[in-house]
Amino acid sequence: MPNGSLSLAASLSLAASLYLLSYDPETGRPTAAHTALLVRAAALTELVQRGMLTDADGCPCPVADAATGDRALDGLLELIGESRPRSWQIWVGHQPRLTEHAVRDQMVAAGYLRAKGKRMLGLFPAREYTLERPEPVVGMRDDVVRVLHGEQPAAEVSERDAALVTLAAAGELRTVVTATDAKVRKRRILALGERCGGMGPVLEKVIAQVRTALAAAVATAMLAATAAVTAT
Numbered sequence: 001m002p003n004g005s006l007s008l009a010a011s012l013s014l015a016a017s018l019y020l021l022s023y024d025p026e027t028g029r030p031t032a033a034h035t036a037l038l039v040r041a042a043a044l045t046e047l048v049q050r051g052m053l054t055d056a057d058g059c060p061c062p063v064a065d066a067a068t069g070d071r072a073l074d075g076l077l078e079l080i081g082e083s084r085p086r087s088w089q090i091w092v093g094h095q096p097r098l099t100e101h102a103v104r105d106q107m108v109a110a111g112y113l114r115a116k117g118k119r120m121l122g123l124f125p126a127r128e129y130t131l132e133r134p135e136p137v138v139g140m141r142d143d144v145v146r147v148l149h150g151e152q153p154a155a156e157v158s159e160r161d162a163a164l165v166t167l168a169a170a171g172e173l174r175t176v177v178t179a180t181d182a183k184v185r186k187r188r189i190l191a192l193g194e195r196c197g198g199m200g201p202v203l204e205k206v207i208a209q210v211r212t213a214l215a216a217a218v219a220t221a222m223l224a225a226t227a228a229v230t231a232t
Helices: 007-011 014-021 035-049 071-082 088-093 096-109 134-149 159-170 179-184 186-195 201-231
Strands: 053-056 059-062 113-120 124-131
Touching: 014 035, 014 071, 014 096, 014 134, 014 159, 035 053, 035 059, 035 071, 035 088, 035 096, 035 159, 035 201, 053 201, 059 071, 059 088, 071 096, 088 201, 096 113, 134 159, 134 186, 159 186, 159 201, 179 186, 186 201
Parallel strands: none
Antiparallel strands: 053 059, 113 124
């Protein structure tokens, strides 16, 4: 498969691609419990790959006058630029819903999602988001799965496609990387992880930090959820 051939994914940000992949095309509903963390990690990764964020003593630092034209990504750049220095690991979990909601609103505006009003407990107004266009998401998922299971050398996979797989694995996005895949295809995932930071040692280190932070944040969230269920 030629580099960059994930047509839908290539037209969207990494964050938006992974956000859509968190939905089950059959039910139209979200499946991932840690989507906000995954979306934030993807946004950080893309900004690094685009050269919009650099590493300053272990903390992300926006390049002067950096702008992508993407409201979700630019919003994160602005947030980081206006905040005190924080490590890459902390930024994965610091107010991640700001980025998730910005991406969600983009997907509604683009027609991929539908927002529907409802009432929680029959009293409180809320919104429910469902997948409006499942077909292109199915195609994107199938393409990403082919990257994971394909024989194409990791060095020949585009950095973007490699990032989609490795972030999906780190974020336990089971619509793309099943629990079995995570074990059986572990070497492939590691190789793709090295590829998505292939522009240089600093980028590789930063993206590795983001992936590690994402995996740790997901594990912590899962432990907290398990503890809450046990307590009840």
